[in-house]
Amino acid sequence: MARTDHPRSNLSSPAALAGSTPWRERAFLSLKIAAEVSGVSITTLYRFSDAGRLKLRDFGGRTLVDTQSLIVLINSAKDWTPRDRGSEARAKRKEVAAAGLRS
Known part of the structure; x- marks a missing residue:
């Protein structure tokens, strides 16, 4: 079997090794991975950055999240x-309905 045919031959590539590094040990994360890890959308990550709660970095033409700031x-x-919250919504609907009946 040739080296390239071996099932683990791609493990020596930098891309494969980078994928196996735990996210907490990476200096930066892609927005997609950061959104997945934190459970919020990419848009929300930008909002956190605008509010000064998250550091974003421009690196190699990509917007990346500073891992320590995400932690x-x-x-x-x-x-x-x-x-x-359901009772608040029901009370508001009841108030609107009552106001509509009075008009």
Whole structure:
């Protein structure tokens, strides 16, 4: 079997090795990977950057996310607490309906 036919022959390429590096150990992440890791959209990442909460870098003609700033952003997330948003919406609809009946 020739070297190029071996199933693991591509593991020596830089692209294959870069893909195996854990995201926390990379200096920069693509916007797509950062969005996937953080669970938000690319647009939201740009909003965080505009608000000064996330560092973006222009490197090699690509916009990349500074990994350390992403980690800080993720760690700053507030704990989720349940709220009864449904009752707020129902009360508003009831108010609008009542106002409509009065007119």
